[in-house]
Amino acid sequence: MGAVLTGEDVIDRYVTDLGSRLQGSRKQVRDLLTETRDSLTDATEAHLDRGLTEEEAQQRAVEEFGPVREIANEYQAELAVAYGTRTLVWLAIVLPLMHMAWEYGRMLLIGPWQDFATMPPAWYLFIAKANDLTSGAASGVALVALILGRFLARGYDTKLLARIGASIAIVAVGVVLLGNISIILATAHLDASRLVQSSPMVVATAITWIVIVRLGLLARRCLSCATIVA
Structure with a gap:
């Protein structure tokens, strides 16, 4: 019984x-x-x-x-939006700060590109400049998404906003990741010794990757929270 x-x-x-x-x-x-x-x-x-x-x-x-299923679905939509908002805030703030810190360190410890023995080729400078733009672009997109989300939250489905925010976070982190991988591969191809020219910059690069990975985990978690909403 x-x-x-x-x-x-x-x-x-x-x-x-x-x-x-x-x-x-x-x-x-x-x-x-x-x-x-x-x-x-x-x-x-x-x-x-x-x-x-x-x-x-x-x-x-x-x-x-x-019913638990219905209430869980409503709560999860709220949680997904909140998590997405937090992730976008991190992207909007951390990415430009990280880039400015890295560039300041490079200029202080290594110097401008023309201080190298030979000027890097045009294709390398193009990749470097494109990489410089990725953090600002990703941060700007995240900021715009946050602002628009404030206005759209009143008239649009919360579940849809959660998925959009998660998708933006994933794409933003992906673009920054692609930019950093591209400049590392380009530098290794041009002159691998430049990757370890300055110990402090090696540490700074490692910190940059830690931040990117952390943002990536946040974005993935954000997407997970949004996609389980029925």
Whole structure:
């Protein structure tokens, strides 16, 4: 004979099931689950005042709150938008700062390109300039997406905005990644010794890659949060 669920078991199972379906910031998930439990508790107390038993009141509160699948879908859309916003903010702020820091370090420790023994060929300068533009372009796109998202949030589907924000984040990080890979390969082809010409710049390059990888993980997590929204 199966165990009989008490009212508290019903609420606990509902909240646990809901939490298992959500992806996003741990704090935001925790806050949503806390709000859910509080709402169920308030509804239960209202039903108790109408004469229902505690178990009946809590069961009714859970039924009125809505099916777990539907509530999880609504919450996940909110979490996806929030995660996407945070990721775009990081892209808009960190990328230009990272690029400016790297360029300042290069000028300070290595000097302008013309300080090398021979001027790099035109194709190399083209790749270098294109790489310089990737961070600014990606940051600008992220900033525009944030601004537009503010206005579109009122009239457009939250789920659609979440997917758009995640896609922009993925593309932005991909462009920056491609730019950095291109300049490294071009430098290695032209003169591999330039990659290790300055120990501080090697460290700076390593930090740059750590930041890019971190942004990439954020973007992938953002996409994951958005794509599980039904």
